[in-house]
Amino acid sequence: MEETLIEEGESNREGGEVSPALIAVHPLEKSLAVSIGSELRVFDLIEDCSISLVDDSGGPLHSDSIRAICFGANGKLFASAGDDKLVKVWTTNPWRCISTVIAEKRVSAVAISHDGLFVSFADKFGVVWVTGTDGDHEAKEKASPLFGHYCSIITSLEFSPDGRFIVSADRDFKIRVTVFPKNPFSGAHEIQSFCLGHTEFVSCLSFVCTQEHPQGFLLSGSGDSTVRLWDVRSGSLLDTCEVGSEAGLSECDGKEENVCPAITDICTSADGSIVAVGIQSLHGVVLLSCDLSARTLSVIKLVSMGGTFVPTSLDMSSSAERLWMVTGASNLPALDCPSFTRLRVISGLKKCGSDSSDYEPAVVEDNEIPGGMKLIEKLQGSGSNAKEEDLLAVAEAVKAAMRNQLIKRQYSVEKRELRKKRRNDRKIKI
Amino acid sequence: MSLVYNRVDHGRENIQTLIFYLNNALFFVCNFILQDFTTLHYDLLISKLLTMSENKKVKTKANNSNGLPRKRFYRARAHSNPLSDSHFPVPIAPSQVDYSIHYPYYYHPDTTIDDNEVTSNDSTLIPCKTRSKKIQFADIGCGFGGLLISLSTLFPETLMIGMEIRDKVTEYVKERILALREANPGQYQNASVVRTNSMKYIPNYFEKGQLSKMFFLFPDPHFKEKNHRRRVISPHLLDEYAYTLEVGGIIYTITDVEELGEWMKDCLEDHPLFEAISEEEFATDPVVKLLSSATEEGQKVARNGGQTFTAVYRRISPIETELGIHEV
Numbered sequence: 001m002e003e004t005l006i007e008e009g010e011s012n013r014e015g016g017e018v019s020p021a022l023i024a025v026h027p028l029e030k031s032l033a034v035s036i037g038s039e040l041r042v043f044d045l046i047e048d049c050s051i052s053l054v055d056d057s058g059g060p061l062h063s064d065s066i067r068a069i070c071f072g073a074n075g076k077l078f079a080s081a082g083d084d085k086l087v088k089v090w091t092t093n094p095w096r097c098i099s100t101v102i103a104e105k106r107v108s109a110v111a112i113s114h115d116g117l118f119v120s121f122a123d124k125f126g127v128v129w130v131t132g133t134d135g136d137h138e139a140k141e142k143a144s145p146l147f148g149h150y151c152s153i154i155t156s157l158e159f160s161p162d163g164r165f166i167v168s169a170d171r172d173f174k175i176r177v178t179v180f181p182k183n184p185f186s187g188a189h190e191i192q193s194f195c196l197g198h199t200e201f202v203s204c205l206s207f208v209c210t211q212e213h214p215q216g217f218l219l220s221g222s223g224d225s226t227v228r229l230w231d232v233r234s235g236s237l238l239d240t241c242e243v244g245s246e247a248g249l250s251e252c253d254g255k256e257e258n259v260c261p262a263i264t265d266i267c268t269s270a271d272g273s274i275v276a277v278g279i280q281s282l283h284g285v286v287l288l289s290c291d292l293s294a295r296t297l298s299v300i301k302l303v304s305m306g307g308t309f310v311p312t313s314l315d316m317s318s319s320a321e322r323l324w325m326v327t328g329a330s331n332l333p334a335l336d337c338p339s340f341t342r343l344r345v346i347s348g349l350k351k352c353g354s355d356s357s358d359y360e361p362a363v364v365e366d367n368e369i370p371g372g373m374k375l376i377e378k379l380q381g382s383g384s385n386a387k388e389e390d391l392l393a394v395a396e397a398v399k400a401a402m403r404n405q406l407i408k409r410q411y412s413v414e415k416r417e418l419r420k421k422r423r424n425d426r427k428i429k430i
Numbered sequence: 431m432s433l434v435y436n437r438v439d440h441g442r443e444n445i446q447t448l449i450f451y452l453n454n455a456l457f458f459v460c461n462f463i464l465q466d467f468t469t470l471h472y473d474l475l476i477s478k479l480l481t482m483s484e485n486k487k488v489k490t491k492a493n494n495s496n497g498l499p500r501k502r503f504y505r506a507r508a509h510s511n512p513l514s515d516s517h518f519p520v521p522i523a524p525s526q527v528d529y530s531i532h533y534p535y536y537y538h539p540d541t542t543i544d545d546n547e548v549t550s551n552d553s554t555l556i557p558c559k560t561r562s563k564k565i566q567f568a569d570i571g572c573g574f575g576g577l578l579i580s581l582s583t584l585f586p587e588t589l590m591i592g593m594e595i596r597d598k599v600t601e602y603v604k605e606r607i608l609a610l611r612e613a614n615p616g617q618y619q620n621a622s623v624v625r626t627n628s629m630k631y632i633p634n635y636f637e638k639g640q641l642s643k644m645f646f647l648f649p650d651p652h653f654k655e656k657n658h659r660r661r662v663i664s665p666h667l668l669d670e671y672a673y674t675l676e677v678g679g680i681i682y683t684i685t686d687v688e689e690l691g692e693w694m695k696d697c698l699e700d701h702p703l704f705e706a707i708s709e710e711e712f713a714t715d716p717v718v719k720l721l722s723s724a725t726e727e728g729q730k731v732a733r734n735g736g737q738t739f740t741a742v743y744r745r746i747s748p749i750e751t752e753l754g755i756h757e758v
């Protein structure tokens with residue numbers, strides 16, 4: 001009876017999976033964090049120096065790939081979590097770790113509530129947990145279950161701008177909107193809506209809000225190459241942007257071998273004027289504008305990086321002066337250097353969002369980046385003077401890793417029959 | 431069952447009755463086998479059923495030259511997910527569940543009217559009911575479908591669906607309903623079945639507050655502690671059931687495994703969106719009586735004189751103080 005219930009979360013782990021480099025920008029651009037493998041690198045843009053992280057929590061350090069990093073809304077808190085089942089919460093002024101929660105399973109997503117009181121994280125079995133940042137030591141090191149997506153990998157977690165909802169996305173094409181309760185420690189039981197429409201795994205989420213629409217709308221990116229706009233209160237799909245085909249990438253034809261490029265990351269400016277989207281196979285980013293009154297999404301520009309650079313993660317500060325991007329991965333199989341990170345910056349985004357279209361967003365030279373070469377050295381780490389081939393290898397490895405993890409295995413009819421036969425044989429012998 | 435057999439005794443000597451009879455004979459055999467197997471041998475029973483239903487299919491298909499739209503039931507749905515690792519199609523959203531496949535009496539598919547004369551005759555005979563009708567009852571893990579069959583005539587105007595993960599069992603229930611529809615024109619049109627994993631895909635089938643009743647009859651017990659998360663009633667899954675049920679809607683559970691009965695009751699009792707129905711309501715609700723008698727598993731337990739444990743709860747609206755807006 002059990003075999004029919006395929007529990008994806010349980011799939012065995014092959015040691016050292018390729019995991020992408022991640023970037024997070026302090027909302028006021030005070031600091032910048034990059035994670036690669038188990039390493040967390042932070043640069044202080046105000047003091048113009050790199051930061052060596054201090055851990056007062058007494059907990060262990062990250063020992064396996066970090067899968068999620070984020071700043072809280074006001075930048076006071078930061079969280080990191082990953083395959084080592086650790087969720088570490090940091091203060092950013094000064095930078096030190098204030099608590100380490102040991103999760104039961106590997107952690108795939110993390111988010112900080114806007115009031116900074118709670119950190120929520122999701123594990124590979126689809127359970128979302130919550131822990132407090134306040135209170136005595138004990139309460140901070142413990143997590144209680146908030147809700148669950150039955151046996152699915154949760155890929156992204158976000159709080160709505162008004163703090164009413166927590167939104168979770170999974171590999172089963174689902175986005176769930178849950179009312180975030182006053183006392184989350186007894187669970188979040190009230191589901192506001194499901195946002196259903198993606199035809200592949202949902203990879204990333206981001207809220208977009210403007211002065212006229214402070215409650216915000218949700219943007220989601222998916223393995224189906226689209227970015228979609230949702231009203232989270234009703235779960236209704238407002239618009240779909242076929243980013244893959246708009247960017248001229250291979251059509252999503254639904255064939256097994258020819259999987260369409262997945263959206264890897266979305267970030268939005270605080271004023272809602274601009275949305276940056278990373279997509280597999282594109283050496284650059286796609287910029288979208290989102291008209292919340294008309295409830296539409298449209299492509300405004302494709303910014304090419306002029307070389308090999310497929311970002312694995314993007315972020316911007318609330319001023320949206322610059323778009324920060326990294327590409328890279330750890331545990332790379334066939335490279336001289338097993339982990340690799342490259343950082344790039346695009347400036348002039350904001351003006352591009354407004355009507356004065358004569359201003360072009362431009363890729364910033366390394367030495368022109370705030371923090372300059374010092375920042376580059378810190379965040380890229382050693383061995384970053386990579387060749388073009390290496391960058392290509394990174395893009396391919398990350399793409400393959402994402403596919404393996406999130407795209408559902410398709411068995412041929414024969415294979416399925418064989419599996420079934422084996423099952424019955426075994427049953428009868430027992 | 432008795433109702434069903436009375437109809438057979440009328441002895442209408444046509445093909446439809448024959449098909450119907452074959453189906454019921456098969457069902458009867460299954461039922462008989464069931465007596466000798468515990469829940470743990472369910473698998474073996476199913477492999478028997480598999481062989482039998484395959485033999486039977488040859489007959490029914492050969493006999494089926496009357497143009498009834500049987501093939502529609504086997505057609506893959508348009509909005510399926512091609513890359514699913516589960517090998518059954520999953521609708522992307524409730525709006526994409528094709529009601530015309532399940533309830534052709536209520537939803538005439540405009541494109542299949544041209545099938546042949548019989549069909550077009552039928553469509554003039556049968557009034558086209560409101561197209562906005564939605565499924566309101568769901569029998570989760572419906573097994574051989576006994577409950578659906580009973581509910582179908584008890585609530586003739588309510589659309590209902592069984593959700594079952596095993597394909598052969600689902601096929602069997604489909605055949606059973608079809609045969610009943612054929613033998614009893616105008617009846618059993620409101621019942622259908624779908625093969626799916628209810629633990630994952632309920633939100634793909636039903637909108638918020640769409641259902642008025644959900645049934646969990648004799649679910650698999652999953653005794654081991656580490657397998658409790660496979661139980662079809664759990665604190666997290668109840669959140670989804672609460673979402674799917676309208677306020678005032680009712681969830682019915684029954685089991686012959688005491689430990690599981692306690693577990694289901696505790697989960698429901700502890701959930702802020704459910705409350706136990708009153709004793710009077712429990713005594714007067716006609717559906718409560720069906721829980722232990724309508725399904726194959728229930729009949730087996732009854733024959734063996736087994737005890738049953740029932741929990742019936744109502745979906746209530748959230749209490750503001752508990753689930754209110756979180757102040758920022």
Ligand SMILES: C[S@@+](CC[C@H](N)C(=O)[O-])C[C@H]1O[C@@H](n2cnc3c(N)ncnc32)[C@H](O)[C@@H]1O
Binds near residue numbers: 594646662725
């Ligand atoms: C013990 S039987 C009871 C069947 C029926 N309710 C009865 O009372 O006769 C449990 C049924 O639930 C089905 N089932 C188990 N897990 C399921 C799931 N996740 N989704 C749908 N059906 C499931 C099994 O295949 C089995 O037919």
